[in-house]
Amino acid sequence: MTRTVIESKTKTVVIGFDEPFCVIGERINPTGRKKLSAELELGDFSTIERDALEQVACGAMVLDVNSGAVFTNKMAEDPRYADNNFVEPPLMRDLITRIQAITDVPLCIDSSVPGALQNGLEAAEGRPLLNSVTGEEERLELVLPLVKKYNVPVVAISNDDTGISEDPEVRFAVAKKIVERAADHGIPAHDIVVDPLVMPIGAMATAGQQVFALIRRLRDELGVNTTCGASNISFGLPHRHGINAAFLPMAITAGMTSAIMNPMRVAEMEAIRAANFLMNHDANGSQWIAFSRIMDAVEGGATFAQASQASQDSGAGRGGRRRRRA
Amino acid sequence: MTRTVIESKTKTVVIGFDEPFCVIGERINPTGRKKLSAELELGDFSTIERDALEQVACGAMVLDVNSGAVFTNKMAEDPRYADNNFVEPPLMRDLITRIQAITDVPLCIDSSVPGALQNGLEAAEGRPLLNSVTGEEERLELVLPLVKKYNVPVVAISNDDTGISEDPEVRFAVAKKIVERAADHGIPAHDIVVDPLVMPIGAMATAGQQVFALIRRLRDELGVNTTCGASNISFGLPHRHGINAAFLPMAITAGMTSAIMNPMRVAEMEAIRAANFLMNHDANGSQWIAFSRIMDAVEGGATFAQASQASQDSGAGRGGRRRRRA
Numbered sequence: 001m002t003r004t005v006i007e008s009k010t011k012t013v014v015i016g017f018d019e020p021f022c023v024i025g026e027r028i029n030p031t032g033r034k035k036l037s038a039e040l041e042l043g044d045f046s047t048i049e050r051d052a053l054e055q056v057a058c059g060a061m062v063l064d065v066n067s068g069a070v071f072t073n074k075m076a077e078d079p080r081y082a083d084n085n086f087v088e089p090p091l092m093r094d095l096i097t098r099i100q101a102i103t104d105v106p107l108c109i110d111s112s113v114p115g116a117l118q119n120g121l122e123a124a125e126g127r128p129l130l131n132s133v134t135g136e137e138e139r140l141e142l143v144l145p146l147v148k149k150y151n152v153p154v155v156a157i158s159n160d161d162t163g164i165s166e167d168p169e170v171r172f173a174v175a176k177k178i179v180e181r182a183a184d185h186g187i188p189a190h191d192i193v194v195d196p197l198v199m200p201i202g203a204m205a206t207a208g209q210q211v212f213a214l215i216r217r218l219r220d221e222l223g224v225n226t227t228c229g230a231s232n233i234s235f236g237l238p239h240r241h242g243i244n245a246a247f248l249p250m251a252i253t254a255g256m257t258s259a260i261m262n263p264m265r266v267a268e269m270e271a272i273r274a275a276n277f278l279m280n281h282d283a284n285g286s287q288w289i290a291f292s293r294i295m296d297a298v299e300g301g302a303t304f305a306q307a308s309q310a311s312q313d314s315g316a317g318r319g320g321r322r323r324r325r326a
Numbered sequence: 327m328t329r330t331v332i333e334s335k336t337k338t339v340v341i342g343f344d345e346p347f348c349v350i351g352e353r354i355n356p357t358g359r360k361k362l363s364a365e366l367e368l369g370d371f372s373t374i375e376r377d378a379l380e381q382v383a384c385g386a387m388v389l390d391v392n393s394g395a396v397f398t399n400k401m402a403e404d405p406r407y408a409d410n411n412f413v414e415p416p417l418m419r420d421l422i423t424r425i426q427a428i429t430d431v432p433l434c435i436d437s438s439v440p441g442a443l444q445n446g447l448e449a450a451e452g453r454p455l456l457n458s459v460t461g462e463e464e465r466l467e468l469v470l471p472l473v474k475k476y477n478v479p480v481v482a483i484s485n486d487d488t489g490i491s492e493d494p495e496v497r498f499a500v501a502k503k504i505v506e507r508a509a510d511h512g513i514p515a516h517d518i519v520v521d522p523l524v525m526p527i528g529a530m531a532t533a534g535q536q537v538f539a540l541i542r543r544l545r546d547e548l549g550v551n552t553t554c555g556a557s558n559i560s561f562g563l564p565h566r567h568g569i570n571a572a573f574l575p576m577a578i579t580a581g582m583t584s585a586i587m588n589p590m591r592v593a594e595m596e597a598i599r600a601a602n603f604l605m606n607h608d609a610n611g612s613q614w615i616a617f618s619r620i621m622d623a624v625e626g627g628a629t630f631a632q633a634s635q636a637s638q639d640s641g642a643g644r645g646g647r648r649r650r651r652a
């Protein structure tokens with residue numbers, strides 16, 4: 001049975017076919033968050049720290065940490081800041097250190113800059129998830145040796161030097177190539193978490209069926225765990241959280257075992273909690289019952305983050321929330 | 327490709343693997359609705375008529391019509407009213423006639439009384455769905471000849487003379503027996519809509535996985551359409567509409583093609599509309615976009631029934647709402 005083990009200093013999260021769905025919080029990401037980039041440029045980590053705590057309270061089991069900031073003011077003074085290879089490595093180290101100091105969930109080190117991945121791997125305690133390798137030759141040769149050296153699991157995105165194919169057969173073939181290339185480096189399939197790439201259904205009507213079929217094949221034929229940027233499915237559509245909240249249980253039924261997503265959205269988290277229960281990954285429904293009290297509080301006027309924090313502080317559902325493996 | 331064709335005088339609904347999910351409205355059912363039984367006893371059909379119109383406005387594609395009323399006052403005067411074989415046949419005829427006069431969707435004739443099924447079949451225009459046959463010998467021999475004589479599709483419930491088995495293998499075997507027995511009567515598999523029986527996950531932790539696996543087998547091995555009483559999955563649980571709203575997309579992913587359910591619940595209908603879009607059964611997302619306007623109105627304070635009725639009156643999404651086959 002495929003089990004991808006991710007660890008912080010004190011906690012273990014297992015991504016697997018027989019495990020509750022793994023929610024990887026996506027919010028620690030300055031890409032497209034101009035205000036956040038500006039704060040980080042000034043050495044202000046307060047938003048990052050709040051995002052980390054709130055995501056964990058809302059149910060994130062792993063936190064993705066992306067260092068893709070643009071330091072506009074520094075760039076004007078020093079042209080080296082125009083190069084992400086210069087900006088991201090020290091920023092990744094700082095982000096990991098800060099977040100690790102205030103939370104105990106495992107981290108996912110997310111960058112396209114090899115130096116940032118390296119610094120993240122050095123700074124992270126435990127066994128972080130590396131995000132990501134692709135089927136591009138250069139990426140394979142840069143990232144797989146890091147995966148092997150640090151003995152960590154890695155997200156494998158199904159695009160290659162020809163780009164992102166709209167043909168699911170090609171995306172499956174790319175995933176297969178990455179798994180095989182990893183094996184050449186001595187990396188087992190259970191340490192590869194494939195992202196089959198989710199297209200927006202607003203642009204491609206077959207996108208849902210395509211990804212469900214791909215997830216099933218990745219599970220049945222390659223035996224790998226899967227993840228995706230879940231909200232991409234609803235890009236550009238009205239009431240997109242309703243689409244996301246149906247997509248996640250459907251993908252879980254097809255065999256998807258994790259997603260990189262916003263855990264602060266109650267509709268999506270409700271769908272995942274219900275799907276866990278329906279997949280028999282919530283013993284006695286204790287997680288659902290704890291979550292339903294949070295929903296009661298939300299209906300009473302609290303924000304989801306507040307209600308989740310209050311539930312966490314009271315220790316509700318603590319027993320089942322996270323399996324601890326010392 | 328399996329297609330179960332249900333018709334009213336003017337409309338055709340197809341249950342099928344390549345069709346939008348078929349919502350069968352469950353509300354026209356006096357069982358357990360004491361006030362409704364009392365109204366029907368006085369010949370008052372106003373609640374029935376309102377339920378019919380509101381369910382159709384909210385998105386019911388077929389209306390289930392159950393005649394299981396208990397006429398307490400008449401019973402006190404005339405002991406024949408204690409027998410459902412006396413009460414239901416004329417009531418079914420009246421219900422069908424009344425509902426047919428004000429709506430144009432196909433009907434599902436729902437009774438355990440053979441005389442009520444017979445009267446319903448005589449009163450219904452078009453090609454109604456018969457609900458139901460079971461694997462019980464007596465039911466098989468009573469109902470299958472009606473199905474053959476009137477050339478209608480039938481709901482087949484997976485219990486037999488030994489009751490409802492908790493073992494999905496047994497429930498599959500019962501479904502298979504009904505399909506085979508129907509074939510002996512000259513009834514094709516595409517006219518059998520199997521209800522694999524949904525158990526509450528609150529009582530049986532494996533109930534979700536069990537029914538998903540059963541639906542896949544019924545589809546792959548018997549080639550039949552499926553239905554279920556969807557809300558049973560969440561019986562006894564808090565925030566049960568959240569469970570239902572995850573269950574329906576999951577069952578649809580497994581291959582379920584219809585459900586007998588309450589179409590006036592916005593959470594469940596939102597999940598089904600999203601699942602249709604994700605299964606590529608909503609061309610250009612036009613149904614989703616029309617539905618999202620209804621959700622806007624609900625967020626603005628309208629009831630779901632009001633907002634749905636207003637949308638229907640304005641003709642929104644009419645083009646795609648129902649395929650007409652003359």
